[in-house]
Amino acid sequence: MTSPILKIEGLTVYQGxxxxxRDVSFELIAGTNTAIVGPNGAGKSTLVKAVLDLIPHRTGSIEIFGFPINKLGSLRHLIGYMPQNFIFDRSFPISVKELVGLGWVAKVQNRYSLFSRLKMQSQEKSLAVAEALRRTDxxxxxxxxxxxxxxxxLKRVLLAYCLVIPRKLLxxxxxxxxxxxxxxxDFYALLHELKQEEGWTVLQVSHDIDMVSRQCDRVLCLNQTVVCTGQPEIALSPQNLLATYGPGFSRYQHHH
Structure with missing residues (x-):
């Protein structure tokens, strides 16, 4: 049996x-697209930040690629992350290709001189950035x-940043x-195409119930703790949405 890409057991996180x-447990199987849904304040972004080791967790365990998150080392490069809000100074003079280039990690090539390594790495980086930009249009x-x-x-540029080196988890x-x-x-269509080509495992937070039901393989309904998890047709049943969101859950559905 294939080991999960991400395994969380009994996770509890405090914000202050x-x-x-509270006591969240779930697994991500390689190659799947899993959405976390739930009302505002349900802990969705907090859960993601804990998975990324951006905030500490009180109890429980998080393993990625079979390793505890504090022992990932260079394997962290296999994780791509797109935040809800990419906050930056819009007057800062950085171009699209320069931003995407920040996601490129140089490979060590000990067989060559320092000058040759730097030249080869510069060429390799330029090619990788150009290819990532082309693939994200x-x-x-x-x-x-x-x-x-x-x-x-900007979202497509950030996706190119994630694409510029190989990733396993997005x-x-x-x-x-x-x-x-x-x-x-359009972004969902591009994401689906790249997921198929790259073999990505995707974990996403979303409020768009309709889009999640069409695009994702699995859904985790969260309201501090896991209310339910499963395939969209099961997890997004009216009963489960009611249990997750409460009586007003219909206002969270977006119709396209």
Whole structure:
């Protein structure tokens, strides 16, 4: 049996004195696209940040690629992350290709001189950045300042950042926030295509119930703790949505 890409057992996370996530357990199987859904304040982003080791957890365990998160070492490069809000100074003079280039990790080549290694790495980086930009349909924006991009363009550039080196796990925290319906649909289509090509395992936080039901393999309904998990047709049943969101859950559904 294949080991899970991500395994969480009994995870509890506090934000200050507030209990944000309680006794959460689940696994991600390689090659799947799993969505975390739930109301505002349910602990979705907190859970993702704990998985990324950005905030500490009180109890429980997190393993990625079979290793505890504090022992991943260079395997961290196999994880791509797109935050809900990419906050930056829009006047900062950095181009699209320079931003994507920050995601590239040089390979050690001991057989060559330092000059030869640096030259080869520079060429390899340029090729990798150009290919990532082409595959996310933003190559034409490569010399444009990132502060001039639209929300949808910026999301594609951030996806190119994740694509510039091989990844196994892609984590998206409300990646479509600030993107219109058509832009989100186009992004989902691109994400699905790249997932198939790259063999990514995807974990995403989303409020879009309709899109999740069409695009994801599995769904985890969260309201501090796991309410239910399973295939979309099971996890997103009216009864489970009611248990997760309460009587007003229908307002969270987006119709396209």
């Amino acid at each position: 004195n507030y209990l944000a996530v 933003v190559y034409q924006l490569r010399n444009q300042a990132i502060g001039t991009l639209s929300g949808g363009q 984590i998206l925290d409300e990646a479509f926030a600030g993107v219109d319906m058509q832009g989100a649909a």
